Amino acid sequence: MGAVLGVCSLSSWVPCLCSGASCLTCRCCPHSKNSIVTRVIYALVLLLGTVVSCVMLSPGVDQQLRKIPGLCSGGAASAMFVGYKAVYRVCFGMSVSFLAFSLLTVNVKNSRDPRAAIHNGFWFFKIAGMVAVSAGAFYIPEGPFTRVWFVVGTCGAFCFILIQLVLLVDFAHSWNESWVDRMENEDSRTWYAALLSVTVLNYALSLIAAALFYAFYTRPEGCRLNKFFITFNALLCAVASVVSVLPRVQESQAKSGLLQSSIITLYTMFLTWSAMTNEPDRTCNPSLLSIFQQMAVPTAPPLEVENQTAVIIVGTEEPVPTSPYLQWWDAQSIVGLAIFVLCILYSSIRSSNKSQVNKLTLSSNDAAVLEETSVGTLEDVTESGGPRRVEDNERETVQYSYCFFHFMLFLASLYIMMTLTNWYSPDAEYSAMSSKWPAVWVKISSSWVCLSLYVWTLIAPMILTNRDFS
Numbered sequence: 012m013g014a015v016l017g018v019c020s021l022s023s024w025v026p027c028l029c030s031g032a033s034c035l036t037c038r039c040c041p042h043s044k045n046s047i048v049t050r051v052i053y054a055l056v057l058l059l060g061t062v063v064s065c066v067m068l069s070p071g072v073d074q075q076l077r078k079i080p081g082l083c084s085g086g087a088a089s090a091m092f093v094g095y096k097a098v099y100r101v102c103f104g105m106s107v108s109f110l111a112f113s114l115l116t117v118n119v120k121n122s123r124d125p126r127a128a129i130h131n132g133f134w135f136f137k138i139a140g141m142v143a144v145s146a147g148a149f150y151i152p153e154g155p156f157t158r159v160w161f162v163v164g165t166c167g168a169f170c171f172i173l174i175q176l177v178l179l180v181d182f183a184h185s186w187n188e189s190w191v192d193r194m195e196n197e198d199s200r201t202w203y204a205a206l207l208s209v210t211v212l213n214y215a216l217s218l219i220a221a222a223l224f225y226a227f228y229t230r231p232e233g234c235r236l237n238k239f240f241i242t243f244n245a246l247l248c249a250v251a252s253v254v255s256v257l258p259r260v261q262e263s264q265a266k267s268g269l270l271q272s273s274i275i276t277l278y279t280m281f282l283t284w285s286a287m288t289n290e291p292d293r294t295c296n297p298s299l300l301s302i303f304q305q306m307a308v309p310t311a312p313p314l315e316v317e318n319q320t321a322v323i324i325v326g327t328e329e330p331v332p333t334s335p336y337l338q339w340w341d342a343q344s345i346v347g348l349a350i351f352v353l354c355i356l357y358s359s360i361r362s363s364n365k366s367q368v369n370k371l372t373l374s375s376n377d378a379a380v381l382e383e384t385s386v387g388t389l390e391d392v393t394e395s396g397g398p399r400r401v402e403d404n405e406r407e408t409v410q411y412s413y414c415f416f417h418f419m420l421f422l423a424s425l426y427i428m429m430t431l432t433n434w435y436s437p438d439a440e441y442s443a444m445s446s447k448w449p450a451v452w453v454k455i456s457s458s459w460v461c462l463s464l465y466v467w468t469l470i471a472p473m474i475l476t477n478r479d480f481s
Contacts, residue, residue: 045122046410049131050359056138057355057420060105060145061348061427067097068431079149095432097149099160102428104145106167106421108137113417122405130413165434167425169453172282174419176461178354179278180468183271191266206270213273220280221245227297228287234295237287240455244283247462248276254469263472275465279458281346286454289434347430355423358416 066072076093116130129137187206194202224241228234252272254260260267290296434450472478 044410045131046405047360050411050416052134053416053420054355054359056141057105057423057427058352060101060141060424061431064098064101064427064431067101068094072097095435096157098428098431099157099164100148100151101145102164102424103148103160104141104143106424106428107144108141109417109421109424112137113414113421116413116417119409119413121408127405127409127413130417160428164425164429165449165453167422168429168434169457171419171422171426172454172457173460173464174422175350175354176275176278176464178358179274180271180465182357183274184266187268187270188266190270191268210269210273213270213277217248217273217276217280220277220284224280224284224287228284228295230294234292237290237295240283240286244279244455244458244462247459248272248279251275251462251466251469254466259473260469264469267469271465275462278350279462281350282454282458282461285347286451286458289450289454291448344430344433348427351423351426351430358419 067076073093076097112129116126119126119130121127122131190202190206193199194206221241224237228237229241252269255267255269255272288296429450434454
């Protein structure tokens with residue numbers, strides 16, 4: 012009898028797995044909006060895929076992965092990089108699935124469109140299909156797959172870095188606007204002190220970062236490119252900060268200020284650091300362990316590493332001791348993943364009708380309809396005499412572009428792939444893993460594009476006077 016009841020209970024959940032997000036969250040997210048719940052579920056799916064990719068790099072898993080035919084055909088040396096190959100394939104399954112969802116939801120205007128069900132429902136089939144594509148990717152013959160996918164991943168990760176900037180700017184604007192409104196309405200100096208403290212903290216961290224970069228990533232003789240990166244980006248950040256407080260900019264955008272500039276400056280310093288950590292020359296790109304050793308005991312001899320394998324990084328001057336599996340647990344990867352998680356969660360829970368990001372994903376007509384339908388929906392909260400757990404707030408118009416949202420997740424999957432593999436590129440025989448200059452230039456150029464986009468958001472209202480930027 013217990014087994015029968017268990018089967019009946021399980022079968023009652025099957026429709027939920029095939030229906031909309033409202034059913035999946037009806038017990039844990041009361042009075043939620045369908046537009047937010049759906050994005051949160053997709054974000055959780057992406058984060059779950061990230062965890063699976065991390066597991067592929069953990070010790071012991073490579074022993075099982077080597078049993079897959081064709082995945083590790085280069086002997087013992089190739090087995091050390093099998094974790095990276097597995098990450099490529101897991102992220103391949105996620106990215107292809109999100110790209111397919113993006114193409115299937117092009118120009119969806121409201122939840123009454125039959126294709127909206129693909130976005131808001133059929134969760135069991137979508138997740139099962141994603142798992143199937145990822146599993147099938149493990150049996151793709153090596154050939155040019157990894158090298159081609161490395162190029163695709165590099166381009167996609169570059170685009171996602173720019174999207175991260177847009178999300179960070181939007182977050183900074185929302186943060187600044189919220190605190191300024193409270194400061195003006197409550198007439199309290201507490202919010203002013205908090206705003207000033209966060210701004211000063213961000214700039215202080217940026218200055219400390221720049222000083223550390225000069226100390227550990229440059230040499231009196233050589234490392235000229237690193238010196239250029241640090242100096243040039245610091246000057247660009249200073250220019251952007253000055254522009255943000257110019258009187259004409261303040262007149263056109265009263266909410267602009269140093270808080271946004273401080274966040275962009277800190278993010279630019281991170282991109283600069285991330286670029287320098289991908290340089291092939293170990294003289295200008297010391298490991299984090301060697302930096303800590305130099306800070307603790309500047310004259311200490313190198314540590315003797317026993318029972319470990321020295322992996323030769325192409326283009327370096329010395330072997331890099333690693334464990335028998337390649338580690339991705341370096342500082343810049345951890346920081347990059349943290350920023351990624353925050354941006355994905357913010358993009359999932361942000362209020363679409365109040366977000367500047369919404370202007371990138373909706374037409375002017377859709378935005379106008381959204382503004383009209385974002386209020387006055389209390390009559391939809393109740394239906395058939397009872398409260399609705401999740402409100403369908405997209406019957407008139409979508410709160411965000413389904414197509415663009417899935418395309419962003421497609422780029423996010425590629426960014427995760429490149430971050431977890433340290434932007435390394437396998438050589439033809441998979442006997443070595445090289446950190447190449449293209450990854451450096453992709454990251455450093457993204458920092459320049461990021462600063463350019465931010466400055467453009469400040470001066471655009473003064474140049475394009477016939478457009479509404481309110």
